[in-house]
Amino acid sequence: MKMMSQDELKKIVGEKAVDWIKDGMTVGLGTGSTVKYMVEALAKRIQSEHLNITGVVTSDATAKQARALNIPLKSVDDVDMIDLTIDGADEISSDFQGIKGGGAALLFEKIVASNSRKNLWIVDQSKMSEKLGKFPLPVEVIPYGSKKLFSKFSKKGYAPTFRHDDTGQLKYTDSNNLIIDLHLKEITHPHDLAAYLAEQVGVVEHGLFLDLVNTVIVGYPDGPKVLEAR
Numbered sequence: 001m002k003m004m005s006q007d008e009l010k011k012i013v014g015e016k017a018v019d020w021i022k023d024g025m026t027v028g029l030g031t032g033s034t035v036k037y038m039v040e041a042l043a044k045r046i047q048s049e050h051l052n053i054t055g056v057v058t059s060d061a062t063a064k065q066a067r068a069l070n071i072p073l074k075s076v077d078d079v080d081m082i083d084l085t086i087d088g089a090d091e092i093s094s095d096f097q098g099i100k101g102g103g104a105a106l107l108f109e110k111i112v113a114s115n116s117r118k119n120l121w122i123v124d125q126s127k128m129s130e131k132l133g134k135f136p137l138p139v140e141v142i143p144y145g146s147k148k149l150f151s152k153f154s155k156k157g158y159a160p161t162f163r164h165d166d167t168g169q170l171k172y173t174d175s176n177n178l179i180i181d182l183h184l185k186e187i188t189h190p191h192d193l194a195a196y197l198a199e200q201v202g203v204v205e206h207g208l209f210l211d212l213v214n215t216v217i218v219g220y221p222d223g224p225k226v227l228e229a230r
């Protein structure tokens, strides 16, 4: 079997995902290196099949790409309901729960996902795991009081780190918040953890995406595999 790079696996799932898009749909466009291929493939379909599609983006980065490819966009506030959102993920457990936010876009991604009739995730095989927690869990926090939250998470044993960008500066999200990554190793009770994080003052959103997705396309060297939740 031909060895495929991680990037090639991302490309095959990105290209496969646009099969779910039908003419007239309002489509949520996720964020990241896998979604980038889906957005490219969608733009090609819009052009060649003259599709009437409205995109709803989840980050400034995706907005920039979609505009450059002439995909018509609207804000989530200006559409009735999103028919389908296609997004990447950082880790997906066997029961279809996920961690997102590796690209710091979790807040808009969760707003768009929560306003979508259907959510579809596209990942290469490395993102699948039995239990969540190998990927550090991103928590978006407002800057004011963020050191207090950091200490609280430290005391809980969550091994927090502030996210930095490539230049070593604190990473600010599209909404000018900070990210604290929690190094948990294994999340045994994701719903309890999600509830705890949601009630902490100063937490804007966390990267646990629970009970949102029922279709996942996984890229394997022998092709994309579509997994449906039971």
Ligand SMILES: O=C[C@H](O)[C@H](O)[C@H](O)COP(=O)(O)O
Binding pocket: 030, 031, 032, 033, 034, 035, 087, 088, 089, 090, 099, 100, 101, 102, 103, 104, 105, 106, 109
């Ligand atoms: O904040 C970023 C998003 O949650 C991405 O969807 C996630 O990090 C996966 O990105 P990629 O496809 O680049 O691995």
